[in-house]
Amino acid sequence: MSDQAQAIPGSGLDAFFKARSVAVVGASDDITKIGGRPIQLMLKYGYAGDIYPINPKGGVIQGLQAYASILDTPSAPELAILAVPMQATVQAIRDCGSRGVRGAIILSTGFAEAGPEGAAVQAEIVSIAHSHGMRLLGPNCLGSVSVPEKLIGSFSIALEQSFPPAGHVGIVSQSGNIGSFTMRNMADRGLGVSRFIATGNEADVDVADGIAALVQDAETHIILCCMETCRNAERLTAALDMARQQRKPVIVLKIGATEQGQAAAVSHTGALMGSDAVFDAVFNRYGVLRVHSFEELLDIGHAAVLLGADRLPQTNAVTLVAASGGFGIMMADAMAQAGMTLPQLTDSTKAAIREAVPTAGTNNPVDASAQMSARPDILLKMLTALQNDASGSTLVLMLALSLFNPRLRGVYLDALSKIRASHPDRLLVVISKGPQDAVAELNALGIPVFPSIPAAADGLSGLVKMGRLASLPAAPTYQGPVDEVDAAVFRNEFNAKKALAAAGISVPREELVTSAEDAVLGAHAAGYPVVLKIVSEDIPHKTEIGGVALNLQDDDAVREAYDRLMHNAAKHAPNARLDGVLVAPMVRGGVELIAGVSRDPVFGPVVMVGLGGIYAEILKDVALQIAPVSEEEALGMIRSLKMFPLLDGARGQAKSDLAAAARTVARLSEFACRHADSVAEIDLNPILVKPQGEGVLVLDALMVPTSRTHSGRNSGH
Secondary structure, three states: OOHHHHOOOOOOOHHHHHOOEEEEEOOOOOOOOOOOHHHHHHHHHOOOOEEEEEOOOOOEEOOEEOEOOHHHOOOOOOEEEEOOOHHHHHHHHHHHHHHOOOEEEEOOOOOHHHOHHHHHHHHHHHHHHHHOOOEEEOOOOOEEEEOOOOEEEOOOHHHOOOOOOEEEEEEEEOOHHHHHHHHHHHHHOOOOEEEEEEOOOOOOOOHHHHHHHHHOOOOOOEEEEEEOOOOOHHHHHHHHHHHHHHOOOEEEEEOOOOOOOHHHOOOHHHHOOOHHHHHHHHHHHOOOEEEOOHHHHHHHHHHHHHHOHHHOOOOOEEEEEEOOHHHHHHHHHHHHHOOOEOOOOOHHHHHHHHHHOOOOEOOOOEEOOHHHHOOHHHHHHHHHHHHOOOOOOEEEEEEEOHHHOHHHHHHHHHHHHHHHHHOOOOOEEEEEOOOHHHHHHHHHOOOOEEOOHHHHHHHHHHHHHHHOHHHOOOOOOOOOOOOOOOHHHHOOHHHHHHHHHHOOOOOOOOEEEOOHHHHHHHHHHHOOOEEEEEEOOOOOOHHHHOOEEEEEOOHHHHHHHHHHHHHHHHHHOOOOOOOEEEEEEOOOOOEEEEEEEEEEOOOEEEEEEEEOOHHHHOOOOEEEEEOOOOHHHHHHHHHOOOOHHHOOOHHHOOOEOHHHHHHHHHHHHHHHHHOOOOEEEEEEEEEEEOEOOOOEEEOOEEEEEOOOOOOOOOOOO
């Protein structure tokens, strides 16, 4: 396989999942050793392919003919599992390459994670493998498991007592223990697993490969991913886009929510961006559901498998039912906090509920009282009325302790089995902690069961996101040139705004002057009233030194302000290099936005937009996305802000020009892509968004070159 083919996520991973012959290098009779476990597990669970134990001593290992070298096997194994010390791996990989092995799993430790010597060996084995077109999994990994084929390239204790049933859940994990724990728990819930792969050091095969391979795997219908970091953004986004196109839900447990890269932020924009928030933005773009705990991963993953892609909810509307008004209120609170809506029931539905349960409250949530569970036919009649309601919402039934009572359990299971048969396409969810066998019966009916109200609310919100996977548009890409920006843009805001104007971003008509009389001429050109601002790359916080004069109404005011600004600069920043004074029109009216670009260490240029002023500084009310963004995406980012009502005509104010604001953000993102090699950060603050149809104006701008490494500087608006 060529390097180009290896660059395509998922290429060549069939060797780890469907190999018909396996060599175990470093094989052992001792099943407690890493070299003994894969052989023992494959024999125990019935792998049908050939197993070749490799040990210099030869002989017989675990009842199988052993060979002194992989070069001596009767046929070339498709997969090799290496359980030898770090120092022995180089020759082992050379032998594998010479023998025509297509994939190698390196279970051993002591490589890049251990220091420079191990890193050098790791780089060497990757080079050897690539020269032979061989894929490497690991090193320092827990390997892979292909459940349908009983192909086990792992020593995981999760397989010691039992083997997962074959099914449709694929698991990709950078951490072997987290991934195997997930595999074991899904199996304990009665769900079948298709493939498991733990990527370890990711010397070659990475988490993007795992996701992409499972997207292309017919046995895998849903992908659970445990991720710590991303080493190659382009490969990861390509894999996630494959999943979007194939409508295969991906649920990610992303750990390590650090703010790496923030310490290097130079601009105000950069300080508002954290790398973990960028991961969230990427996941949202590609329809990936991020969860924050094992419980969420298992609960939502389980529900998604039960429903399948065709039954995932297409709306966030829910109808809540409980035998207690108190539980109903708790459910309503949790659902609202999770972004779900509670539509009102139709009059005919309310009448049908009262006919079934005369004492029921018929608002949403429905307070059905204990009478609903008096007999199966009463419950079925009420559930039928709710499932026939025109809202088409998801029905959520709170059972509390009911399933622990044998009589009530019979009532509920009888009615729920019948409602599932009569309404197979309608979504119904139960909240109950058990018992386990009753939950299993509900699951067998295709009814997801969540253990708590918060879990149900978060779970349904997640299922809605996955249900919208098919409607997600393709992510925008930048196809234009990548070139150096004129270094003058880093010198001052005047030059920065000239470059932005050339990119189609609206800025005021301004002049840079070096005398009071030129300032007056500039004011005449701009039209009174005007603003004067000191311009110097050495004075980032202009207002703090008295470097800004506002609302100047005539020539005398301009002359006086010019002299005052120059005096203040000389007094407070005597060593500053002064470019002059900027003369600009005094613009009033509208709402202030902040927008900018910062460089994420993984994903590159990231665009940000938020409400300006205190809303950005204090509330950090911002939205992020990796560049480029489309105008449609930019509008969505703006609408997602908590303070969006200020732009949308709150309290009778004029609606802001949202289309112009979105266009500005999109063009800023394109500018960032074009100049990604030379511009590290861009800060536009404030952007004045005028009333609808009147456009926007970028009133101040700062650009930071990629070469600048010191922190703490911003444009000082």
